[in-house]
Amino acid sequence: MSTTTKNRGETVTSATPAADTAGVMPLLERGRTLATPVLRAAVHRLAPPMNTVAAYHFGWIDAEGNPAEGDGGKAVRPALALLSAEAAGAAPEAGVPGAVAVELVHNFSLLHDDLMDGDEQRRHRNTVWKEHGPAQAILVGDALFALANEILLEIGTVEAGRATRRLTAATRKLIDGQAQDISFEHRERVTVEECLEMEGNKTGALLACAASIGAVLGGADDRTADILERYGHHLGLAFQAVDDLLGIWGNPEATGKRTWSDLRQRKKSLPVVAALAAGGPDSERLAQILAADARKPEEEFADFSEEEFAVRAALIEQAGGRDWTSQEARRQHATAMEALGSVDMPAEIRARFVALADFVVVRKR
Amino acid sequence: MSTTTKNRGETVTSATPAADTAGVMPLLERGRTLATPVLRAAVHRLAPPMNTVAAYHFGWIDAEGNPAEGDGGKAVRPALALLSAEAAGAAPEAGVPGAVAVELVHNFSLLHDDLMDGDEQRRHRNTVWKEHGPAQAILVGDALFALANEILLEIGTVEAGRATRRLTAATRKLIDGQAQDISFEHRERVTVEECLEMEGNKTGALLACAASIGAVLGGADDRTADILERYGHHLGLAFQAVDDLLGIWGNPEATGKRTWSDLRQRKKSLPVVAALAAGGPDSERLAQILAADARKPEEEFADFSEEEFAVRAALIEQAGGRDWTSQEARRQHATAMEALGSVDMPAEIRARFVALADFVVVRKR
Numbered sequence: 217m218s219t220t221t222k223n224r225g226e227t228v229t230s231a232t233p234a235a236d237t238a239g240v241m242p243l244l245e246r247g248r249t250l251a252t253p254v255l256r257a258a259v260h261r262l263a264p265p266m267n268t269v270a271a272y273h274f275g276w277i278d279a280e281g282n283p284a285e286g287d288g289g290k291a292v293r294p295a296l297a298l299l300s301a302e303a304a305g306a307a308p309e310a311g312v313p314g315a316v317a318v319e320l321v322h323n324f325s326l327l328h329d330d331l332m333d334g335d336e337q338r339r340h341r342n343t344v345w346k347e348h349g350p351a352q353a354i355l356v357g358d359a360l361f362a363l364a365n366e367i368l369l370e371i372g373t374v375e376a377g378r379a380t381r382r383l384t385a386a387t388r389k390l391i392d393g394q395a396q397d398i399s400f401e402h403r404e405r406v407t408v409e410e411c412l413e414m415e416g417n418k419t420g421a422l423l424a425c426a427a428s429i430g431a432v433l434g435g436a437d438d439r440t441a442d443i444l445e446r447y448g449h450h451l452g453l454a455f456q457a458v459d460d461l462l463g464i465w466g467n468p469e470a471t472g473k474r475t476w477s478d479l480r481q482r483k484k485s486l487p488v489v490a491a492l493a494a495g496g497p498d499s500e501r502l503a504q505i506l507a508a509d510a511r512k513p514e515e516e517f518a519d520f521s522e523e524e525f526a527v528r529a530a531l532i533e534q535a536g537g538r539d540w541t542s543q544e545a546r547r548q549h550a551t552a553m554e555a556l557g558s559v560d561m562p563a564e565i566r567a568r569f570v571a572l573a574d575f576v577v578v579r580k581r
Numbered sequence: 582m583s584t585t586t587k588n589r590g591e592t593v594t595s596a597t598p599a600a601d602t603a604g605v606m607p608l609l610e611r612g613r614t615l616a617t618p619v620l621r622a623a624v625h626r627l628a629p630p631m632n633t634v635a636a637y638h639f640g641w642i643d644a645e646g647n648p649a650e651g652d653g654g655k656a657v658r659p660a661l662a663l664l665s666a667e668a669a670g671a672a673p674e675a676g677v678p679g680a681v682a683v684e685l686v687h688n689f690s691l692l693h694d695d696l697m698d699g700d701e702q703r704r705h706r707n708t709v710w711k712e713h714g715p716a717q718a719i720l721v722g723d724a725l726f727a728l729a730n731e732i733l734l735e736i737g738t739v740e741a742g743r744a745t746r747r748l749t750a751a752t753r754k755l756i757d758g759q760a761q762d763i764s765f766e767h768r769e770r771v772t773v774e775e776c777l778e779m780e781g782n783k784t785g786a787l788l789a790c791a792a793s794i795g796a797v798l799g800g801a802d803d804r805t806a807d808i809l810e811r812y813g814h815h816l817g818l819a820f821q822a823v824d825d826l827l828g829i830w831g832n833p834e835a836t837g838k839r840t841w842s843d844l845r846q847r848k849k850s851l852p853v854v855a856a857l858a859a860g861g862p863d864s865e866r867l868a869q870i871l872a873a874d875a876r877k878p879e880e881e882f883a884d885f886s887e888e889e890f891a892v893r894a895a896l897i898e899q900a901g902g903r904d905w906t907s908q909e910a911r912r913q914h915a916t917a918m919e920a921l922g923s924v925d926m927p928a929e930i931r932a933r934f935v936a937l938a939d940f941v942v943v944r945k946r
Contacts, residue, residue, distance in 0.1 A: 328720075372746075376742070377741070391631075395630070437854060
C-alpha cells in the first residue's frame with residue numbers, strides 16, 4: 217500500500233498513494249492568504265533596522281531593500297493552525313493569531329540556528345547573519361520571539377493565555393532540540409532513539425503546537441488540544457524523516473540546497489544513524505569512513521568530489537538507512553492518523569487534516 | 582541638598598544625602614533569599630548542557646563546574662518586584678514569580694548583548710560566549726527568555742497573563758534599546774535625546790516591569806501598575822545615568838570593569854553625548870579627538886595609555902558632561918519620587934520604595 221522510489225528528487229514515500237495532495241494547495245493558500253498580512257503587520261511593528269532585516273529574512277525584500285516575491289516556504293504550519301481552529305468548531309480566522317505566532321517562533325529559530333550552525337544559504341539566498349551580520353541575526357530572532365508572545369497575549373482572553381503557554385512549552389522543546397543537535401556534532405555515535413528525540417523536539421514540537429493552537433484559541437478543551445498536539449507531533453516526525461531523506465537524496469533545484477547537503481555538513485540524520493545501527497559489512501564500512509571523515513579539517517572535507525559523497529550515500533542506502541527512514545516516515549504518518557481518529561470533528565475538516573498529512577510525506581522540498 | 586564628589590569610586594550623586602541606604606540591604610537580601618531558590622529551580626529545568634552554562638553565567642559554578650559563591654549582582658530588580666506585590670496589598674511572596682521572570686529576561690539580554698558587543702568579561706569572569714562559545718550564549722539566552730514566560734504562565738491566572746503581557750512589552754523595548762545601542766556605534770553623532778530614549782528602552786523598561794509586575798500578580802488594577810511602571814522607568818534612567826558615570830569614573834575594584842571602561846569601548850554614553858552637545862572650546866576639542874578615535878582600528882585604540890583616556894575623561898568633565906549626568910540622575914530620581922506620590926500604599930511600603938531609589942543613585946558599582 218505504499219510507494220518508495222529511489223531516484224533523486226522523486227516521490228520519497230507515500231502512505232496513501234491515491235491521496236489527493238492537490239486538494240492541499242487551497243489549504244496552504246488559505247493559510248498564506250489569511251496569515252501573511254497579519255504577519256507582515258506584526259513585523260512592521262519592529263523598530264528599524266530590525267523591520268528591514270526581518271523583511272529580508274521572510275523574503276519580502278531583497279538585500280538592497282527592493283520589494284521581492286520571496287519564497288515564503290510551504291506554509292504547512294499556518295494551514296494547520298487554521299484547520300485546528302475549525303476542528304474546535306470555530307472559524308478558521310480564529311486560528312490566525314496562532315498561525316502568526318507559530319510562524320514568528322519558527323523564524324526566530326531559523327535566524328538563530330543558521331548562525332549557530334554557520335549555514336550561509338536559506339531559500340536560495342544569503343542567511344541573515346551572512347547578509348546583515350551576527351548581531352542582527354541574534355537581535356531580530358529575539359524580537360520575533362517576543363513578538364510571537366505579544367501577538368497572542370494582546371488578545372487578552374484566558375484562551376490566549378493557554379495558547380501562549382503551549383507555544384512557550386513548544387519553544388522550550390525547540391531550543392532543547394537545537395541543543396541536542398549541536399551536541400551530536402561533537403559525538404562519534406548517536407543512537408536512533410536519540411536522533412528521534414532530537415527531531416521530536418526540533419520539528420515535532422512546533423508542528424504539534426500549530427496543530428493545536430487554533431483549537432485552543434477557538435475554545436477547545438485541553439483533551440482535544442492534547443490529541444491534536446499528538447497528531448502534529450507525529451506529523452512533525454514524519455515531516456523530518458522526509459526532510460532527512462531530501463537532505464541526502466533531494467533534488468537541489470527543488471530543495472534550494474546543494475547536493476548531498478546533510479552529508480557535506482556531516483549531519484547525523486536519521487538515514488545515517490539508522491545505517492550505522494543496522495550492522496553488517498556496509499554499515500561497518502560506513503562507520504569507518506565517517507569516523508575518518510570526522511577527523512578531517514572542515515576545509516579538506518568541503519573539497520570532496522560529488523563521487524566521494526555519492527559513495528557515502530550509496531553505503532547508507534545499502535546498509536538500509538534509506539529504507540528505514542522511508543518506513544519511519546510512514547510509521548509516524550500512521551501514528552498521526554491514529555491520534556486524529558480519537559477526536560470528534562466534522563468529516564470535511566478531518567479529511568483536510570488527512571490531506572495535509574499526506575502532503576507532508578510526499579513533498580519534494 | 583545634594584552631594585557630588587569628583588574622586589574616582591566615590592559617591593557619585595545623591596538626591597537625599599541623609600538617606601538611610603543601609604535600610605535597603607534587608608530589602609535586597611529579602612529579594613535574593615526569596616527569589617534565588619525559585620530561580621535556581623527554574624534554571625535546573627533546562628536540559629544539559631544548558632543548565633550548566635546558565636549556572637556558570639549566574640555564578641553558581643565556576644568554569645570547571647565546581648560550586649561557586651558567585652557575585653549575583655545587586656538584586657535591585659527582585660527587591661523591587663517583591664515590594665511591588667506589597668504595594669498592591671499582597672504578600673511579598675506573590676511577587677516571586679515576577680522577580681524570577683524579570684531576572685531571567687535580564688540575564689537573557691546579558692547573554693546575548695555580551696556576544697553582540699564582544700564583551701569578554703562580566704562580574705570579574707569570562708562571559709558565556711568567551712567561556713562556552715557563541716552557540717551556547719545564543720541558545721541559553723533563548724532558553725532563559727522562554728523560561729521567563731513559562732514561570733509566569735504556569736500560574737494560570739488572568740493576572741499572570743497580564744504580567745506576561747507587560748513583561749513581553751518590556752522585553753521588546755529591551756531589544757529595541759540594544760538595536761539602538763548597536764546603531765549608535767556606527768554613527769558619528771548621537772543626540773542627548775536619542776541616548777535617553779535608548780537608555781529608557783535598555784534599562785528603564787525592565788526596571789519599570791520589576792516595579793509593577795508584583796503588583797499585577799498581587800491583583801492591582803492597570804492604573805496602579807502603570808504608575809509603578811512610571812516610577813520604575815525613571816528609576817531605571819537614574820540607575821543608567823549613574824552607570825554611565827561609573828563607566829568612566831568608577832573604581833575598577835568595585836565595578837569589576839577596567840578603568841575608563843566605556844571610553845575604551847568608545848561608547849556614546851550620557852556624559853559623552855552631553856559634553857559633545859554642550860558647545861564651547863572643551864566640547865569642540867573633545868569632538869575632534871573622538872572623531873579621530875573613531876577612525877582608528879580597534880587594536881591601535883586598545884593600546885592607548887591610561888593618560889590618553891584620562892585626557893578624554895577630563896575634557897568630558899570640563900565640558901560639563903559629568904555634572905550634567907549627575908544632575909540627570911537627580912532629575913530622574915525626582916520624577917520617580919513624583920510618580921510614587923500618586924499611588925496609594927502603606928507609609929512603610931512607600932518608605933522602602935524611596936530607600937531603594939536612593940540606593941540606586943548613590944551606589945558605587
